[in-house]
Amino acid sequence: MIHIVPFNDLKQHDETGTQCPCDPHVFWKDPKTGAEFNEAIVLHKAWDGRELMEEAQALMNGEEWKGIGRGTT
């Protein structure tokens, strides 16, 4: 399971499962291709309103991180 968590957010995130208080979005497969991921991607929601979808897209596309979040496994 890969977590995408915003840097220096206002509140802590639970990076051990899918039950974080921020109500993260969990991706099991690529929304574009429908291909299943080897590991689920847990996209946390920033308390300060940052949009982390760009990081998720970068991760899925194998691109460089945008620098607004980080990935942990």
Ligand SMILES: [Zn+2]
């Ligand atoms: Zn969270």
